[in-house]
Amino acid sequence: MSKPPLGETLVRRGALLASVMAAALAFAPVASAQQLVPADFFSRIPTGSGGDMAVSADTMVFNSRDDTVVAQGRVGISFQGFRASADRAIYYQRSGRVELVGNVALIDLEGVEYVADRVELEDGFREGFLRALTVAFPDGSRFTAAETDFNEGVERVYVDGSYAPCGTCIDANGNRIGWSVKAARIVTDEAEQVIYFEQPSLQLLGFSVISLPWLTLPQNEGVEFPVISYDDTYGVAVSLPFFRYRVANGTLAVTPTAYFSQGPGVAVDWRQTVGDLSYSISASGVYQFNPGAFSGLANRNVRGAVQTSGTFTPTDEWTLGWSYTAFTDPGYLPDYDIDSGTATNEVYAQYLDADTYADIRVQQFVPLDNRANQAAFDNVVDEQALTHPNAFADHIIDLENGAGRVELSTRLLGLTRVLDDTSHGFVHGYEGQSVHAMMQASWTNQYVVPGGLLVSPYLGLRGDAASYDGASPLASAPAGQSLFSATPIAALDIRYPLLARTMGATHVIEPIAQLVYRDGAAVPGIVNNDSQGFVFDDTNLFSFNRFSGADRQETGLRANVGSQFQTSFDNGGWLSGLMGQSFHLAGANGFNITDGSTAGVASGLNADASYLVAGLQGGYGGLAGGAKAQLDPATGDIPRVQLSASGEVDGFTVTGDYVFIAGEAALSQPQDRHEVAVGAEIPVADYWTANAGVAWDLAANEWLQATAGLTYDDKFLAYGVQTRWTGPTHRSANDFRVGVTFSLSGPENSEVVDLSGGF
Secondary structure: OOOOOOOEEEEEEOOOOOOHHHHHHOOOOOOOOOEEOOOOOHHHOOOOOOOOEEEEOOEEEEEOOOOEEEEEEEEEEEEOOEEEEEEEEEEEOOOOOEEEEEEEEEEOOOOOEEEEEEEEOOHHHHHHHHHHOOEEOOOOOEEEOOEEEEEOOOEEEEEEEEEEOOOOOEOOOOOEOOEEEEEEEEEEEOOOOEEEEEOOEEEEOOEEEEEOOEEEEEOOOOOOOOEEEEEOOOEEEEEOOOEEEEEOOEEEEEEEEEEOOOEEEEEEEEEEEEOOEEEEEEEEEEEOOOHHHOOHHHOOOEEEEEEEEEEEOOOOOEEEEEEEEEEOOOOHHHHOOOOOOEEEEEEEEEEEOOOEEEEEEEEEEEEOOOOOOHHHHHHHHHHOOEEEEEEEEEEEEEOHHHOOEEEEEEEEEEEEEOOOEEEOOEEEEOOEEEEEEEEEEEEEOOEEEOOOEEEEEEEEEEEEEEEEOOOOOOOOOOOOEEEEEEEEEEEEEEEOOEEEEEOOEEEEEEEEEEEEEEOOOOOOOOOOOOOOOOOOOOOOOOOOOOOOOOOOOOOEEEEEEEEEEEEEEOOOOEEEEEEEEEEEEEOOOHHHOOOOOOOOOOOOOOOOEEEEEEEEEEEEOOEEEEEEEEEOOOOOOOOEEEEEEEEEEOOEEEEEEEEEEOOEHHHOEOOOEEEEEEEEEEEEEOOEEEEEEEEEEOOOOEEEEEEEEEEEEOOOEEEEEEEEEEOOOOOOOOOEEEEEEEEEEOHHHOEEEEOOEOO
8 A cells, every 4th residue: 555645644634532521621620739740640540440531632643754643732631530631642653652742731530730741641541542542523423443553644443443423422412313333343544435344233323233244335425224125016125235346536336136026136336537527327137036026018037227427527617418228128217216207318518607508408208117018118209209409598698887688598499209299188299300499689677767666678589490390190280381480579567666664564565567568479389399388376477478488489468467565574474475467468369379289278368367366475483374376357266276384383393285276178177176285293202203194185075195104313313104095086096005214314414325115
């Protein structure tokens, strides 16, 4: 092993602690005047009597020139009733000598203080110092050992050692908390950044729960332990994430797993950073002895997947990256709790500085769920779009002398879809190739009119160029064509904030009126791929364009009017709300244009006078709540209501939610959704919390779901049990499940391992 550079190497900065006895280092008043240290001082200390020594200091320094270990800065020692303090403590590893240097003070059992400039520790005091030498890091974690050896500041060997992320693992009330690892020998290698454990055992709350012959882990990357999980199809599974190695600034982890109802599995994970490049490659697989437990493509002996991702940052502004997933069958990753949803295979580039953000990607979307056969899976993949590219950019220019702000934005979406994507009578994407480029330039500024009126004009020009090859066989599909359009945009935002003071509260009331004009195509992208739905509510009442993508836009002349208020109470409470309505005044209403998708359908903006929308939020101390609602002024109906409330007092938490969404035949949702749910969390002991909840389907007059659980969490160790029972109208009807959670966290609450299994 090569030596570090000559000179003192500050390896770890922080306190050196042996146990909670370090609190005794604040010396009591002396019983007599200071005296020089007598020659027989250490002979008064019983030898071989055992006992803990407490040692504290500001830093520990390894000096490779003379092979010493120096504890320096407010060094304090307490042992067998004797106490000492000094500026430095020096351990000469070759000779075994230990010296206290600078302002040395020793106090005996009678409280007599002896002083010296330099004292060599002897007998039991010296041995106790070496036994007690521990490393406590600034994050609170520490290594302790009965005996410690140092090798040139590079390798440290802790005999009968332990690693505890929770430090002493005793809280302020004397409760034992957290977890630790004890081992016959712990070797930390600063050169290889590896921790070696011999005969380690995991202790939870001071009790040993599992032992291993050995364990090797990279430093600063967390400690992992066996993972136990359960599933109806693979049965009980035990994973052993103990094979972890550092190679060339990378980490290789090998995790074998035994699936009791299936067979052996293994996962291999490689992560490396080389300069500005960081990447990972993960591969996993299982050999199924009972493949018939799965249907369709999952019914095979060998299943597995490879996933990779990475980033390259050549400059502070640019980030290049990729992600890719390959598998034997699409159900493997969710079946074995590795991944779920949709895998995105992509390459991308991002640019970000103070004024500009740009992102360009080529993407393939692959659903991760089992299919009956390869043809069925191919059809699902073919319905998903391949983007080439999916790009957008925004640039902001703040004009000088308060002349306003100019914003330039662009969007480019090119895609290929092999099959039409249709469900529930709506088209989510047409077969074929399409390209849509959008560019928009805008200017806005805010002026304060005498009297406090805020006037913000907005001028913009949008240009669109789109093309579609007309490959879809659907009768509703547009023909192959190209489209070029320009959309002038003009808007005026007027606000009049009013400040009022009443007893115990300050109020800001702000009437708002907007005029927005757009003269262009409602579907400037020919086909609609990225603007298929939204909910009209208080959050987008005063938006100039409520569609999320570029393939649709609002058209005509529209007025948005309403008012918002904010109230701050002197006692710390607050209340805010907004109410308003949108009116279509002239031109074509873009929300009434049909394109086969759900865009605009039953949105509340179809009529000349929109739904009335309102939102209200408030809070005080641990109490908070909110409400949202839509009202159809033409019929008096209430299409949507959402209520939520929560309260937390002395660890007790209560939550409540209510939702009503009227059925809408035009959206193929004829039934009302009408539900209420309440839940509570109650502290039952230190770190223990019980929870329960129930949800009721008011429309069907049936209970929807009931949950209950008990959890322990001391911020280092968390575990518990949760139960769920669903009612007859739940999407997983009449289903009872029990889930177990277990997780270990490191210092600063960084999660080390999560062994949770559940619903």
